[in-house]
Amino acid sequence: MAKPIPEGFHAVTPMFIFKDARKAIEFYRRAFGAEELFVMPGPDGKGVMHAELPPAEEGEMTFQEPQYKGFLSKGGSVMLKTRSFLRTVIPAGILAVLLAAGAVQAAEAQPAKSLYDRLGGVYPISVVVDTFIDLLLVNDVLNANPAIKAARERVPAAGLKYHVTALVCQQTGGPCKYTGRGMKESHVHLNISEKEWQAMRGDFRRVLNNYGVPAKEQEELLAIVESTKKDIVVKK
Missing domain, CATH: 3.30.720.120 (Signal recognition particle alu RNA binding heterodimer, srp9/1)
Incomplete structure (x- = not known):
């Protein structure tokens, strides 16, 4: 049964x-x-x-x-x-x-958010870049370099801010497309030294702190900046 x-x-x-x-x-x-x-x-x-x-x-x-x-x-x-x-x-x-x-x-x-999204998108990025470039323009260490000073007189600050914003947006995973020259091509004639690089890096860190960018996102941004150093700094 x-x-x-x-x-x-x-x-x-x-x-x-x-x-x-x-x-x-x-x-x-x-x-x-x-x-x-x-x-x-x-x-x-x-x-x-x-x-x-x-x-x-x-x-x-x-x-x-x-x-x-x-x-x-x-x-x-x-x-x-x-x-x-x-x-x-x-x-x-x-x-x-x-x-x-x-x-x-x-x-x-849950897909991980890109650095671009975690920074709030292109508008917050553009605000940070705007302040950052303004600080670089009055940085005494950078202005002591004749090549940098000449480049600033030749290139409008607004154009520089536009290109840097697009570059940061693209490198952090955003939809922007950077159309400027490569890092090496645009900096090779400036003869930038390690001291000048550190001055720039210090201003960048100061701006990130002033706008309250979280530590994790700061480190990711600085890693992107550091990845360009080999094409920008001339060893002396």
Whole structure:
């Protein structure tokens, strides 16, 4: 005589229908270390038409995706005709594990913001650049270099601010496109020394501090600046 409840099954086996059953299975694997017992892919080979997964030793769960609801197999049997809803009490310990696993999964799925976005976009960047360039224009260490002084008389400050803003925007992951000359080409004739570089770097750090740019973002910006040093500073 056939058993009313098959071996390994409980009186009630909950069935869940998910938009993306694969992600649900992965969630339960992370939360409980569960292993797939059975997975039947959809006719398209992409989705999950039916799967069985034990969340723990207490029982078993089945999974299906809504697009396969009522799907007929080649033999003509209906895989699922109705959906049943089961109300149950989840122990606090299991609930804590579920919530923690969900939070981790949500955090991993959240794309990391670019430096450009974390700085607030092009408008805050342009304000910082504007103040920074104004400081450079009155920096005595830089003005002592005749080549730099001559370049400033030749290049309008507004144009310089425009190009630097576009460069920072682009290098931090923003939508801007820098159209100026390369760092080496635009600085090779200025004979910039290590002392002048440090003076510039000091002004940049001062401006970032004045505008309250967070430490992490400051370090990332300074790393971008440092990456150009080899093309700007002339060793003396």
